[in-house]
Amino acid sequence: MTDAGYDEWLDAVGENEGYYLECPEGHGALPPRRVCPECAAADLDRAALPESGTVETFTVCHVAGPSFADEEPYVTAIAEFGPVRLTGVVRGTDPEDVTVDTPVEADKGTNETTGEGLLVLRVR
Amino acid sequence: MFAEAALAARTDSSVPVDDVEEINYGNFMGSLAERQGHQAPLMAEMIGSRCSATRYEEACASAGVAIREAVRSIRSGENDVVLAGGCERMTNLSTAEVTEGLSTAADDLYEIRAGVTFPGAYALMARAYFDRFGGEREDLAHVAMKNHDNAMPNEYAQFHREITVEEALDAPMVSEPLGLFDACPVTDGASAVVLVSEEYAAANDLDAPVSVTGSGQGGDSLALQNRKQLAVTPATERAAAEAYEDAGVTADAVDLVEVHDCFTIAEVLAIEGLGFYDPGEGIGAARRGETTATGERPVNLSGGLKAKGHPVGATGGSQIAEMTRLLRGDHPNSEYVENATVGVTHNAGGTVASAVVHVLEVDR
Numbered sequence: 180m181t182d183a184g185y186d187e188w189l190d191a192v193g194e195n196e197g198y199y200l201e202c203p204e205g206h207g208a209l210p211p212r213r214v215c216p217e218c219a220a221a222d223l224d225r226a227a228l229p230e231s232g233t234v235e236t237f238t239v240c241h242v243a244g245p246s247f248a249d250e251e252p253y254v255t256a257i258a259e260f261g262p263v264r265l266t267g268v269v270r271g272t273d274p275e276d277v278t279v280d281t282p283v284e285a286d287k288g289t290n291e292t293t294g295e296g297l298l299v300l301r302v303r
Numbered sequence: 304m305f306a307e308a309a310l311a312a313r314t315d316s317s318v319p320v321d322d323v324e325e326i327n328y329g330n331f332m333g334s335l336a337e338r339q340g341h342q343a344p345l346m347a348e349m350i351g352s353r354c355s356a357t358r359y360e361e362a363c364a365s366a367g368v369a370i371r372e373a374v375r376s377i378r379s380g381e382n383d384v385v386l387a388g389g390c391e392r393m394t395n396l397s398t399a400e401v402t403e404g405l406s407t408a409a410d411d412l413y414e415i416r417a418g419v420t421f422p423g424a425y426a427l428m429a430r431a432y433f434d435r436f437g438g439e440r441e442d443l444a445h446v447a448m449k450n451h452d453n454a455m456p457n458e459y460a461q462f463h464r465e466i467t468v469e470e471a472l473d474a475p476m477v478s479e480p481l482g483l484f485d486a487c488p489v490t491d492g493a494s495a496v497v498l499v500s501e502e503y504a505a506a507n508d509l510d511a512p513v514s515v516t517g518s519g520q521g522g523d524s525l526a527l528q529n530r531k532q533l534a535v536t537p538a539t540e541r542a543a544a545e546a547y548e549d550a551g552v553t554a555d556a557v558d559l560v561e562v563h564d565c566f567t568i569a570e571v572l573a574i575e576g577l578g579f580y581d582p583g584e585g586i587g588a589a590r591r592g593e594t595t596a597t598g599e600r601p602v603n604l605s606g607g608l609k610a611k612g613h614p615v616g617a618t619g620g621s622q623i624a625e626m627t628r629l630l631r632g633d634h635p636n637s638e639y640v641e642n643a644t645v646g647v648t649h650n651a652g653g654t655v656a657s658a659v660v661h662v663l664e665v666d667r
Contacts, residue, residue, distance in 0.1 A: 182412060185412045208529075209528075209529075216524065236427045236428070236533055237427070237430060238426035238427050238430060238479055239476070239478070239479040240426075241477060241478065242398065242422065243399070243402070244399055244402040244415075245399045246403065246415075250418065253418055255418045256427075257527060265413075265528060266527070266528045268417055279434045298416070298417055
């Protein structure tokens with residue numbers, strides 16, 4: 180299955196060309212969005228995703244759904260990248276070492292259970 | 304299950320099934336869990352009715368919106384009698400399958416694919432809350448203990464088992480910082496409420512002392528990452544503001560509450576969003592004894608989702624049924640709220656991307 184907007188975006192993140200959608204007011208959003216969720220402006224342009232983000236909150240998940248069965252336990256975090264936030268699986272460190280404010284960068288990884296692309300937050 | 308609930312509602316209300324003009328039926332994941340979509344007409348058949356029936360889906364707030372639409376259609380004069388509620392079957396699935404099914408209430412691309420489970424999403428909110436306002440797991444354990452205590456005498460509750468704070472803290476982790484006793488159980492269940500117009504009640508000499516006097520609904524971004532803040536729930540605030548204004552009451556006038564405690568942290572977020580506590584103050588409410596059965600404003604006297612159970616698409620209806628019994632005086636826990644006149648129910652969908660609030664008042 181392809182997901183218009185998202186697949187292309189995740190590939191770009193994996194090639195260090197990550198972006199977000201910016202409206203004339205400076206609000207950020209992630210694809211697929213045709214209008215700005217904040218102010219409904221219809222002219223969105225791509226802007227470069229900041230290279231580094233910081234973890235705002237995270238959880239160590241011990242009970243996964245079937246599509247993450249081989250990953251338990253894993254850390255999912257929401258990290259702030261300038262005007263947008265990204266939710267991804269934290270890699271590159273032990274689960275117990277993740278804290279709020281941990282610096283991360285976005286990358287495309289692979290879900291080992293399903294083989295699908297996965298947004299990874301790699302500890303910097 | 305839905306027929307059982309509807310029969311109980313029929314007996315309780317004394318309204319014959321032929322007078323029901325519409326059925327508003329809440330269900331979330333029947334298409335996944337039972338491979339049965341289009342459940343509403345099936346449920347009408349189950350209760351011996353040929354009236355029009357519609358399924359409402361708003362994740363865990365499905366029955367809440369079903370009730371709200373019933374209230375609106377009666378107020379508009381379109382209907383005099385609506386049967387509203389819901390049903391959900393979940394225990395036929397494995398834990399992993401339920402986890403996957405429930406997670407579809409979250410954003411598929413940006414949350415589910417990043418491993419966000421339903422407990423995981425609330426864990427993200429709990430961590431954000433602790434980081435911003437303080438609080439600890441022990442505060443949440445007091446919420447769980449309180450709701451298990453409240454469920455003890457409730458014949459409709461899933462759990463009749465007291466727990467201790469220590470037990471809750473020592474339980475296995477589900478998604479840190481939330482453990483097993485921070486989470487509501489997987490539940491099969493149904494709810495049904497008969498809502499009637501004032502004219503119908505008067506014309507048929509019904510004994511219906513409890514009225515829905517306020518209704519409100521609020522929304523927010525589906526994915527947590529798209530919200531301005533992670534430790535507050537604006538959808539609840541919006542729903543509450545609308546419901547309070549509709550009823551002509553303020554938060555201070557509310558005597559008791561049934562809130563959507565799918566996780567212990569959700570009860571904390573709810574009592575703050577409903578205006579009973581400032582942000583950051585709700586976390587200690589159960590521990591301080593303010594929301595217990597003998598507290599100044601009891602929260603979840605039914606046992607809440609935590610101990611009464613959470614049949615997802617039915618929960619919003621069961622909250623109305625429980626609040627009605629509590630206010631009428633025929634609930635096993637009514638003794639704690641003998642002089643209460645105003646109750647509020649709060650039903651939330653997903654990570655509170657939708658919220659429905661109702662104000663109920665009793666004639667004493």
